[in-house]
Amino acid sequence: MSSTAKHAAIIGAGPAGLMAAEVLAQGGASVTVYDAMPSAGRKFLMAGRGGLNLTHSEPLPDFLARYREAMPHLKAAIEAFPPDTLRDWSEALGQPTFVGSSGRVFPKAFKASPLLRAWLRRLDAAGVKFAFRHRWLGWDEGGGLLFATPDGPRVINADATVLALGGASWPRLGSDGVWTAPLAAKGIAIAPMRPSNSGFTVDWSDIFRDRFEGQPLKGIALTIGTHTERGEAIVTRTGIEGGLIYALSAELRDAVLAKGMATLSVALRPDFAVADLTARLSASRGKQSFSNFLRKAAQLSPVGIGLLQEAAVISGRSLASLPAADLAELINAVPIRITGVAPIARAISTAGGIAFDELDGNYMLRRVPGVFAAGEMLDWEAPTGGYLLQASFATGVAAGKGALRWLSQRAAS
Known part of the structure; x- marks a missing residue:
């Protein structure tokens, strides 16, 4: 993309949102990541507390089958950013990986924090800005992104937006599912949130x-x-x-x-x-x-x-x-x-979310042009073992690329 004047807003600083931010920044967009929490990747850090299971080493056809009914919808995104590519990406951040006895893939450091720190440094070097304690409320009457902040309401106008607000598990870490209300108000079909990978x-x-x-x-x-x-x-x-x-x-x-x-x-x-x-x-x-x-x-x-x-x-x-x-x-x-x-607030992940029929092939919401969605907001679920993070990363890449195409088209018009 030739024009750096185009501004992309990423709402959600988890793996899907940060990956979309990286793709957009590499493509020349001006990127700001907004998040309700005081810092990035809080649930990502929790996931890595006992060892960060990034992905899995099993053959891709078997890997894709883990997504069951959602597999046809996620297949293209994961094939475009498969487990081996995720491992290469981690190594480029100075975090090489290894395959455990179960076939699961972990960073050699085993924890999430070194990878997240290296990632945030790279995003900072790419010019990505962060605005924390910004809780997204939806859109104002003019179509601007409306946030609640410690300093009061704030409206942001963006040329492209990627929503990556997570599901509804572990709400204290930022994934509370309240984003369903503004999307439902736009007529977007959302499958009810249900606990997944739960007790x-x-x-x-x-x-x-x-x-x-x-x-x-x-x-x-x-x-x-x-x-x-x-x-x-x-x-x-x-x-x-x-x-x-x-x-x-x-x-x-x-x-x-x-x-x-x-x-x-x-x-x-x-x-x-x-x-x-x-x-x-x-x-x-x-x-x-x-x-x-x-x-x-x-x-x-x-x-x-x-x-x-x-x-x-x-x-x-x-x-x-x-x-x-x-x-x-x-x-x-x-x-x-x-x-x-067990209650959804204690589940590792959630089922339900934005129906895939609401998205086009670029992960853009058909009813809200210029707005894309990725990660656990979408209606899919998978078992633990690296499948959750892999799909979050891959759909973040797909939404980021989709937003880049959108911005390029706007720059050319």
């Missing part, structure tokens, strides 16, 4: 809750309907959460919202065939306690045995009285009754 509630017995709160269930497989995932989950005081639960959160959430509950089947020893378990459990336990017998014969952890006891109590049966074959089947099909979804 779920279970009515544990007091004995189980007090003994096993915080304990991990390792090496298990979880099934709901036709969906099965393997990994690890965590027992919480109010229910269950963890990476394995997040991988099935969409199915669990939809079942709970539709029926008021869902049944999750747990395979405690998924690598053991029922016949093998039956043979092991048919052996004499001698003077061992029943718990010790299960621990040795079926290689079950204390929390796994506790989960079996929960299922037996609910069914009104004594675990020790079950025939070996029935016990073997129960070990790999322990039912957990999910009674509710």
